[in-house]
Amino acid sequence: MAQQAVEGAARAQWASVFREDLFEGQAGLVTGGGTGIGFAIAFELLTLGADVLITSRNEDRLAEAAATLRKAFPERKVEYFVCNIRDDKEVAAMITNVLERFGRLNFVVNCAGGQYPAPASAITNNGFRTVVDLNLNGTFAVCREAFDQYMFDHGGNIVNIIATYHNGFPMMAHTGAARAAVANLTETLALEWAAYGVRVNSVAPGNIYSESSKLHYRTKGNFLGDDPIAAAAPFIPCKRIGSTQEVSGLVCFLLSPAASYVTGVTARIDGGATLMSNASYVLCDVDNYPKYGELPPEEDTRAVFEAAAQAKLLESKL
Ligand SMILES: CCCCCCC/C=C/C(=O)SCCNC(=O)CCNC(=O)[C@H](O)C(C)(C)COP(=O)(O)OP(=O)(O)OC[C@H]1O[C@@H](n2cnc3c(N)ncnc32)[C@H](O)[C@@H]1OP(=O)(O)O
Ligand SMILES: NC(=O)C1=CN([C@@H]2O[C@H](COP(=O)(O)OP(=O)(O)OC[C@H]3O[C@@H](n4cnc5c(N)ncnc54)[C@H](OP(=O)(O)O)[C@@H]3O)[C@@H](O)[C@H]2O)C=CC1
Numbered sequence: 001m002a003q004q005a006v007e008g009a010a011r012a013q014w015a016s017v018f019r020e021d022l023f024e025g026q027a028g029l030v031t032g033g034g035t036g037i038g039f040a041i042a043f044e045l046l047t048l049g050a051d052v053l054i055t056s057r058n059e060d061r062l063a064e065a066a067a068t069l070r071k072a073f074p075e076r077k078v079e080y081f082v083c084n085i086r087d088d089k090e091v092a093a094m095i096t097n098v099l100e101r102f103g104r105l106n107f108v109v110n111c112a113g114g115q116y117p118a119p120a121s122a123i124t125n126n127g128f129r130t131v132v133d134l135n136l137n138g139t140f141a142v143c144r145e146a147f148d149q150y151m152f153d154h155g156g157n158i159v160n161i162i163a164t165y166h167n168g169f170p171m172m173a174h175t176g177a178a179r180a181a182v183a184n185l186t187e188t189l190a191l192e193w194a195a196y197g198v199r200v201n202s203v204a205p206g207n208i209y210s211e212s213s214k215l216h217y218r219t220k221g222n223f224l225g226d227d228p229i230a231a232a233a234p235f236i237p238c239k240r241i242g243s244t245q246e247v248s249g250l251v252c253f254l255l256s257p258a259a260s261y262v263t264g265v266t267a268r269i270d271g272g273a274t275l276m277s278n279a280s281y282v283l284c285d286v287d288n289y290p291k292y293g294e295l296p297p298e299e300d301t302r303a304v305f306e307a308a309a310q311a312k313l314l315e316s317k318l
Contacts, residue, residue, distance in 0.1 A: 045252065095150070146158065239289065
């Protein structure tokens with residue numbers, strides 16, 4: 001419910017920048033579409049005229065999200081299907097189900113994924129395998145089923161949500177390896193499937209303010225404290241974390257005809273964070289960087305900056 005409240009507040013203040021009939025007549029799938037980034041993507045695709053099926057494991061959350069979306073978009077088809085993308089049979093059944101309901105599958109957004117933060121030495125083989133299975137094998141299974149069952153004959157558009165694995169991913173060895181593999185998979189599929197009219201791209205988010213990601217990390221405990229996503233803000237060139245709507249905007253661009261000549265890319269959306277490779281460069285204060293979508297309340301952001309300054313983690317002028 002807390003998540004619904006946050007997402008409801010965001011919707012009241014936010015409207016897509018894209019043309020409202022951009023995806024009119026199209027239908028597609030958003031895995032992980034019941035929460036966070038996936039929910040924002042499903043919401044924007046519906047705003048822009050598409051019919052959307054959301055899928056993940058938790059039926060209650062899916063049903064609640066679908067009800068919210070149906071209420072917001074009574075003129076669209078909003079469907080949901082329970083599917084663990086780590087189960088090949090469930091993936092095949094899920095793709096069949098989308099086609100039964102919509103009769104077409106113009107786009108797939110692979111947003112289901114995740115991991116837990118831990119130093120590499122504390123990740124068991126099974127833990128590593130589990131995270132790779134979810135993020136790499138699960139994503140591959142969805143892509144291949146979508147291609148085999150529909151896109152081989154009709155073309156289509158795939159966007160894989162990964163993560164900024166670039167330059168290594170401390171505390172996230174399992175997900176870093178899996179996401180880098182998906183970036184490479186994206187390139188291979190883009191090459192092989194161009195002949196079938198299928199574009200395949202990836203979007204790599206940095207730190208994004210999503211209710212579930214905050215809860216996820218808050219319950220695990222790790223070196224960045226209670227809220228590692230927000231605590232990272234002082235070390236990002238634009239000095240803030242991102243919003244789910246900013247990720248959604250990039251996904252909608254990649255799914256749109258404006259990106260017709262774009263395939264096989266991994267677009268980073270991280271406020272410049274992965275460019276921070278020069279240890280002698282101290283980030284300046286930023287007060288006019290543009291904002292879009294739902295971001296942490298001003299007072300939360302200020303508190304994070306003040307805590308960082310007190311801990312002498314931040315050398316630039318606040
Ligand atoms: C350092 C901070 C950086 C911040 C920036 C990062 C930005 C990224 C943000 C996000 O990605 S937000 C999205 C967050 N949402 C999720 O991750 C949800 C999905 N995640 C999961 O479902 C789990 O994490 C999972 C492990 C991928 C799957 O869970 P499942 O219940 O299927 O696994 P289990 O069967 O219970 O366990 C398998 C294996 O993994 C070990 N394990 C699971 N959780 C932990 C943990 N918290 N700590 C340590 N180990 C864990 C578990 O012990 C099993 O291994 P064995 O014990 O059998 O060896
Ligand atoms: N927020 C951030 O800062 C960042 C997020 N990301 C990635 O973006 C994606 C969305 O993240 P975000 O919205 O923040 O977090 P969420 O936890 O809200 O999103 C993860 C989604 O994946 C679904 N999911 C997890 N495991 C499975 C599975 N085995 N089968 C099907 N669905 C599954 C979850 O639903 P359910 O539990 O019902 O299955 C949930 O809807 C994830 O891949 C995340 O790792 C990457 C970088 C940064």
